[in-house]
Amino acid sequence: MGIALSQKGFINEAIECYKKGLNINPNIYEFYLELGINLWKKQFYLESIKYLHTAIKLNPKSAETYKILGDIFLKQQKWDE
Numbered sequence: 001m002g003i004a005l006s007q008k009g010f011i012n013e014a015i016e017c018y019k020k021g022l023n024i025n026p027n028i029y030e031f032y033l034e035l036g037i038n039l040w041k042k043q044f045y046l047e048s049i050k051y052l053h054t055a056i057k058l059n060p061k062s063a064e065t066y067k068i069l070g071d072i073f074l075k076q077q078k079w080d081e
Helices: 002-007 011-024 029-041 045-058 063-075
Strands: none
Touching: 002 011, 002 029, 011 029, 029 045, 029 063, 045 063
């Protein structure tokens, strides 16, 4: 549902959907990844980074997660990150 909401441009609703999903099952890395992506779209970078780091802990081989994290650090000009 979160993906559909995000694709339709309902970012706030997608964020709430993913947060509810995490309350049900906090071990699904896709929830953290998608939540991080949607928070990034809303320019909530610090919160996005937090969820993306958790996604990496759950699935350290997710290239997409590293890419999004890199995009955030690039946008913020945090070159050392």
